[in-house]
Amino acid sequence: MDKEIFKLIKEYESIIIARHKAPDLDAYGSQFGLYYALKEHFQNKKIYAVGDTNSLNQFQELEKVDEMIIKKSLYIITDTAVRQMLTDDSYLLADKLIVIDHHQNDTDLSPSIYYKDTEISSASELIARFLIRNNVKISQNAAKPLYMGIVGDTGRFLFSSVKPETFKIAATLLETGIDLNSIYNSMYFESLQSKKMKAEYLNSFLLTKNNVGYRKNEASFLEKYQIESKTASRMLANQLSGIKEIPIWANFTVDTDSGKILCELRSRKIPIVDVAKKYGGGGHLLACGASVASWADCDLMLEDLDLLLEENHG
Ligand SMILES: [Mn+2]
The missing domain is CATH 3.10.310.30 (Diaminopimelate Epimerase; Chain A, domain 1)
Known part of the structure; x- marks a missing residue:
């Protein structure tokens, strides 16, 4: 599945990355992790991150994409597989749809590829594993949201969804040199x-x-x-x-x-x-x-x- 998805990504000149509405850190993590990694790996492709935003967004603004562009794009949705969790219906216009998720629900989106792994801790871990398996370099830019997504969805590595593989992937992300202190401060300081x-x-x-x-x-x-x-x-x-x-x-x-x-x-x-x-x-x-x-x-x-x-x- 990882190879199949990567093959499609290579084929398209424009790629739109979405996730569920009212995003949590795993939604942002999987979206922006994939977004930054693909942007750096494929510098000639047009890559867009779309959706609503909220106070957890410490990454960047989301983009508005023209219908004309959506029509020729590969559309990737992470961290959900169901219509009612999406910000809008624009995925219907896309040339091809990929859904990447770790929830129990089945999909009602009719994607070309449905990558579902309910055993994995988070969509962010799934995306990180996908990038590693396809030899896409993960920079600090991509590692930070991915790491935050894993920490968010595992309650700081506490839940039973955490497997040896989760720590291996977290280690790979840490090796990029991301600053854990500032990441945890940004996640857990409160008023x-x-x-x-x-x-x-x-x-x-x-x-x-x-x-x-x-x-x-x-x-x-x-x-x-x-x-x-x-x-x-x-x-x-x-x-x-x-x-x-x-x-x-x-x-x-x-x-x-x-x-x-x-x-x-x-x-x-x-x-x-x-x-x-x-x-x-x-x-x-x-x-x-x-x-x-x-x-x-x-x-x-x-x-x-x-x-x-x-x-x-x-
Ligand atoms: Mn999640």
């Missing part, structure tokens, strides 16, 4: 305001009968801490991790734009992705999400998660 928000979160979350931990973040909470719905949804998803009594936890945040509720579900051991899928979402076995119409749907979801714990106690 007093955000620390206080997390304190309130931990002081006010609730438990179901069988100890699914959860919190419903309403508009007033978001306003109090001046935080965007999508940011809060992601940023607070793991506040209840590592608590012995809580095997499954959920973070519910009202999307002040659409009125929907963003649901982030996490589990230590018991797979929960089927619950996310039941409500129209998806993701990984132990880390997934969905967005639902109302708080009542969140309560139904909590019942399903609680039931999983009841069955697993049994």
Whole structure:
């Protein structure tokens, strides 16, 4: 698959690289890692990075690409395989589509090549491995986003998705001379305001009968801490991790734009992705999400998660 994709990349003069909307560090990492590496390797090709942006973007601005150009381009999507996670439909115009992902969902994008590896830690690790396998030199420019993507999606090399290969690839990225100190500072420094928000979160979350931990973040909470719905949804998803009594936890945040509720579900051991899928979402076995119409749907979801714990106690 790595060779096949590289062959297509060599064939096209213009290549567009996209990833899921509301990007996290792995979305940026896989996108910009591939973008910088290909730009440096193929200096005569036109390569574009497209999509929405947010506060995690410390790399560069995204580009707007003309329809005429999209039509003759190879379009690569990383870190998602589903339509509802994309910023727009422009991939439909492209001459050829490649989807590169590590999530459990199947694709509804009809790509020419679907490179799916659910065992790998991150899309960034997948892209780094792809570059290494094809002897594309990884500069510091490309190594930095790739490394950040791996760190982001593995919770600093903590999750069980981390394999010996993950460290080998991280080592290759480190060998480029990227500065870990400044990378970690840029990822983990936070404001007093955000620390206080997390304190309130931990002081006010609730438990179901069988100890699914959860919190419903309403508009007033978001306003109090001046935080965007999508940011809060992601940023607070793991506040209840590592608590012995809580095997499954959920973070519910009202999307002040659409009125929907963003649901982030996490589990230590018991797979929960089927619950996310039941409500129209998806993701990984132990880390997934969905967005639902109302708080009542969140309560139904909590019942399903609680039931999983009841069955697993049994
Ligand atoms: Mn990812």
